[in-house]
Amino acid sequence: MTMPNGYSGKILRVDLTRLSSEVEEPGEIFYRRYWGGKGFAGHLLLKEQSAGTDPLSPDNLLILATGVMTGSNLPAMPRFTVCSRSPLTGCFGESEAGGWWGPELKFAGFDAVVVKGCAERPVYLWIRDGQVEIRDASRIWGLDTVDAQDAIREELGDRRIRVAAIGPAGERLVRYACILNEGKHANGRNGMGAVMGSKRLKAIAVRGTKPPKPFDPEEVHRLARWYAAEYLNNPTTRILYEAGTPGLLSGLQASGMLPTRNFRSGSFEGAESIGWDAYRQEIFAGPRGCFGCPIRCKREARVEGRYTIDPRYGGPEYETLGAFGSACAVSDLRAIAKANEMCNRFGLDTISTGITIAFAMECFENGLLGIEELDGIELRFGNADAMLAMVERIARREGIGDLLAEGSARAAAQIGRGADRFAMQVKGQELPLHEPRGKPAVGLGYAVSDIGADHLLAVHDPGLQMRESAILKVMAPLGVLEPIDTLDLGPRKVRAFYYAESIFAFWKAAGVCNFGYAPRVAIPFEKFISMARAVTGWDTDLFEISKVGERAINMSHAFNLREGIRRRDDRLPERFFEPLPDGRLQGTALSRQEYEEAVTLLYQMKGWDPTTGFPTRGKLAELDLDWVADLLCSAGVTAW
């Protein structure tokens, strides 16, 4: 067997019921077929988990997986994925995070941790250079995420330990509870923190001193130096360094596509108060990044006074500014920073929390939730203090918070009387802050995504609109050569989506941040391919990585088919087929016919039956997934 390059070759298995662990070495073919993350998890969840497993039961596997590139001393490669069956959607669950935890796990000798079972009492895992210990967590159960992290570091006597922890929200099984490392890097979506909480697993602490060796260390060094010199000259990466994701907000507002008042409008009168210009002047405390990445797109924030924040929890990203700002019609930047701090402290996904509160605000304004049901809180759009009170109630499942902790879809079903029309969700997961009427391919992605609404599936539409676009130029090796109108959802847009989706899925497998490389920024594919070769020693290319992505997508899709998810579940909220009432896109709506045709076309391109969503046996075989066809047949899902 050849020595692995870039990865350790070992996967740690932990059984919390038996309080035991073992190490598995699946071999190079496994690594090269899947590259890690979403790919590993798809394989394991299909092969080892039965259909219908309760997401909050001991049988639900919790998989934390790096990719073969994670921690490789190259830019934008800090990421790891947490996968499980999602308690929010009932579908394949998946959420990536940056920070330092993923690289540290690898340095500790493991590429992934697979947890099953449930501990009798709260525990945390302590992984150090190949050694594993399941330790008592009674003392830290109940603590906020950073306090738990600090307590573990103190107990183990090492400040350099990296900790992925849940907060009180995960312990209370809030369906969109998240996992945080360093208090600000979140595996935010799909409720992976609730799965961890259901296993009474408070945290996983890691410390490693043995990074896997890359195939060609000199070439890795040369490429890292090239990137460090290039990223400030390249306008697409430079802008992420300068403004981070908060820089998105004012452009979306000017374009009439800033989700406002629970997506009722695309234009927010308070946008100027919460955009990057205000952020920089009022709360910005410096850039911050992830392991090995010079871009440093994350923002530190400082707020004192009425909404004082603990700076250890970082500053709000764009999605959080939109979710607690324009979507809730709150124009007080400090209150939004406070909501962000509270979510990171309690371990809540900021997108689902903000959009669930926006849903409740619309219910209140339409008389579907009364002030008595809201614990006496006047939950109007724009009421920042009411919004913050809801965050706390959700995290603690107190009063109305217990209902909202279930997510907007379940809450709407319980409220009844047509409340579901205010629930901005797909497959149970709340929408990120991108307006489908202004970005129709992003809307298509929301609908077809296996994990529920997700904005990180493919290139956002405006990047393809102008011939001069740097994003369009880097798409050329995928065969996307001509500009495509932002509002177009015809065959050329669907094709661009299909190709880019495979690349974005590959990033989620390999541990790569999409902010580092084409097609999200204009760092060409060829540079990434050189990096992948230098790290792994594999003679890889764009074809292979795009097939790795498509393979991962087909596995998560097969998981959903086995759970009974069908094309009928690829459904956008009705609101998006109604015209925007104001802003630069006033009068714009998605055409239902064009949207349905786009979904059909995408299914056909993917080799999926446009009615049922079943992949053809040929497509699965082409992706080296013929075993998935057999598995679906034996599960009684379909017969070819």
Add this chain to the structure above:
Amino acid sequence: MVTITLHGVLNLYAPGGERSVRIELHGPTTAGQLLELMGIPLGMLSMLLINDRRVGPEALVSDGDLVEAFPFCAGGRGLSGAEV
């Protein structure tokens, strides 16, 4: 004199960070030339408008025009939806 408005993060490329500037024209000038003069990389654009009509960077500008530039993460169409 033409007015140029830089939407979203585009103003961060302008040396002084200005969001809106007025420029005196000296001879035939395109919208793209004006933006490059201000330090805006054309590859960062998703949309260019002259008086709310969508144009390419090769479009000539005239006295009194309002030129608006949008960054690649945003930008769909002008309020009127018109193109040239």
